Amino acid sequence: MIDEKKLEQCLVALEAAKSWSPRVVSRLEMLLRSGTDEALYRVNPVKFATEKSIAEAEAIDLFLHACVAGLFDMDWMLVCPMCSDVVESFRSLRKLHTHFHCHLCQSDYDAALDDYITVTFTVSPAVRSIRFHRPDTLSAWDFLFHHKMTPGGIMPDGVPWSETAKGLVRALTRIEPGFAANLEVDATEGALLGQDFESDAQFFIPVASGAGVTPSPVPVMVDSGKCVAAAANIAPGKVVFEVRNAGKLPAVFGILQLPSATFQRPKLNFAPSLSGKRLLMTQTFRDFFRSEVISTTEGIAVLDVTLVFTDLKGSTALYERIGDLNAYIQVQRHFQHLLDATVRHNGAVTKTIGDAVMAAFLTPADAVQAALDMRETVDHLNRDRQQRDFILKIGVHRGASIAVTLNERLDYFGQTVNIAARVQNLADGDEICITEEVYGAPAVAEIIAPYPVVKSEAELKGVSKAMSVYHLARMAS
Known part of the structure; x- marks a missing residue:
C-alpha cells in the first residue's frame, strides 16, 4: 500500500x-x-x-x-x-x-x-x-x-547463480522451534545436500544406484547451528526426510539435488553494483551522511584508491597583503572550485587542511583529469586580479589504504596517504606531480600527452626506495 x-x-x-x-x-x-x-x-x-x-x-x-x-x-x-x-x-x-x-x-x-x-x-x-x-x-x-x-552473482554462462540454485532445490520450508517437517524428494544420481540457510547446519548424502535402501523417513535433527542426520544409504527414487528443529529459532531448511558427490560451484562474476568504496568517494554521501562513521578500530581496507593533495603556493603572502578576512573569503572560493572539479571527475573531497585539499578518486584517470581541471579552474580566479594570487601545487598517488574515522569524519590512513602528501610537496607552482603507479595506469598516458612531462627520482621520507615522479607543467602558450 x-x-x-x-x-x-x-x-x-x-x-x-x-x-x-x-x-x-x-x-x-x-x-x-x-x-x-x-x-x-x-x-x-x-x-x-x-x-x-x-x-x-x-x-x-x-x-x-x-x-x-x-x-x-x-x-x-x-x-x-x-x-x-x-x-x-x-x-x-x-x-x-x-x-x-x-x-x-x-x-x-x-x-x-x-x-x-x-x-x-x-x-x-x-x-x-x-x-x-x-x-x-x-x-x-x-x-x-x-x-x-542476491541476483548479482553471475555464472560463466551469464545466468545468475540464484536462478541456477533454484533448479537444484527439491524441498524448502520454514520449521518453527519444536516442530518437524517431512520433506519428500525424488533423488537422482549425485548427492543430496540438506541445509539450514541461517546456520552452518547441513548434511550431505551421496545418491548411487545399487545403494542399500534406508527405511524412510530419514530422521534429521537441527539444533543450534548443527545438523545430525541418521546414517543413510540412498539410491535414486523417492525418499522422505523428517527434519526436526530442536533449536530456539526458526529454521529455513532445504534439500538440494547436486549433480555429483564432488560438485563444485563455478567461480562467480558479479554484475556492476554500488560498492562501499564508490559510495565513500561520492560527494553527496559525504555531504549528507556525515553521521556515518566507521566504528571498527582497525578500519576497513580499500584495496585501490587514488588520492590528490593540493596546496596554494604563497598563501602566507596573500594573507599578509590583503588581510585575513579577505584572504579567507578568497581561499574559500578556491576550495569551491576544487570541490566542483572533484565532483565532475567522480571523486570526493575528504578534508581540507589549512589551504590544502585531500580528495579521493575511483581511478587514476579520474584523479589526473581532476588535477588538470583544478589547475585550470583555479587559474580563472586570477584573471580579474592584479597578480596571480592562486597558484596550485598538486600531487597524485595510487595504492591501498585504510578507511577510518578521524575527528568524527571519514578519512583515509596509511602509506598511500603519506606518499601522496609528500609528492605534492615536490611540486612547484602550477605543477602536478604524479607517481609511477598513476603514470602507468590505463588512460593516463593519453590524458597527459599534450603536456610537458619531466621524470625525476625522489627520495621520500618514510619510503625505503627512491620513487619515480612525473612533473606535469602547463602546455606552452
Whole structure:
C-alpha cells in the first residue's frame, strides 16, 4: 500500500534537492508506484541507471537524495564472493564489520570496501509497504532467493547463480522451534545436500544406484547451528526426510539435488553494483551522511584508491597583503572550485587542511583529469586580479589504504596517504606531480600527452626506495 500524501511530500523534496536531468525523478516515481515488491527491495542504483538510461553518477545521487527525502532506506551488505549470499545487512556504516562467515559456503572472509561490501536501497515503509520489510514473515522461497541471496552473482554462462540454485532445490520450508517437517524428494544420481540457510547446519548424502535402501523417513535433527542426520544409504527414487528443529529459532531448511558427490560451484562474476568504496568517494554521501562513521578500530581496507593533495603556493603572502578576512573569503572560493572539479571527475573531497585539499578518486584517470581541471579552474580566479594570487601545487598517488574515522569524519590512513602528501610537496607552482603507479595506469598516458612531462627520482621520507615522479607543467602558450 502506498501512502500518497507521504509519497507526494517526499517527491516534492526530491525535485527541489538539485537540478536533475529531464524525467529522472519521474522514472523513480514510476518505480515507486508500479514496481513489484522485489523491484523495490535492495535496488541496485547502477542497474537502475543502465535500465533507465541515466548517468551512473546521477542515479547514485538520486538514491542518496531519495534517502534524505524519506523515500528509501540505505543498506550496507556483506556479500559472499562464492555464492552471492547476503551474509549480513546493516542500515548504518557504523555497524559494518569486515570479518564475516558465510553459512551457505561455511567459509570465512575479510571484506574490503572494493570487494564484498555493496550498497543498495529499499523503499521506506512510511512510503510503501512491501513484504520484504518483515523477513520473518516471508515464505521460505522468498526468504532464500530474495532475502538471503542476491541476483548479482553471475555464472560463466551469464545466468545468475540464484536462478541456477533454484533448479537444484527439491524441498524448502520454514520449521518453527519444536516442530518437524517431512520433506519428500525424488533423488537422482549425485548427492543430496540438506541445509539450514541461517546456520552452518547441513548434511550431505551421496545418491548411487545399487545403494542399500534406508527405511524412510530419514530422521534429521537441527539444533543450534548443527545438523545430525541418521546414517543413510540412498539410491535414486523417492525418499522422505523428517527434519526436526530442536533449536530456539526458526529454521529455513532445504534439500538440494547436486549433480555429483564432488560438485563444485563455478567461480562467480558479479554484475556492476554500488560498492562501499564508490559510495565513500561520492560527494553527496559525504555531504549528507556525515553521521556515518566507521566504528571498527582497525578500519576497513580499500584495496585501490587514488588520492590528490593540493596546496596554494604563497598563501602566507596573500594573507599578509590583503588581510585575513579577505584572504579567507578568497581561499574559500578556491576550495569551491576544487570541490566542483572533484565532483565532475567522480571523486570526493575528504578534508581540507589549512589551504590544502585531500580528495579521493575511483581511478587514476579520474584523479589526473581532476588535477588538470583544478589547475585550470583555479587559474580563472586570477584573471580579474592584479597578480596571480592562486597558484596550485598538486600531487597524485595510487595504492591501498585504510578507511577510518578521524575527528568524527571519514578519512583515509596509511602509506598511500603519506606518499601522496609528500609528492605534492615536490611540486612547484602550477605543477602536478604524479607517481609511477598513476603514470602507468590505463588512460593516463593519453590524458597527459599534450603536456610537458619531466621524470625525476625522489627520495621520500618514510619510503625505503627512491620513487619515480612525473612533473606535469602547463602546455606552452
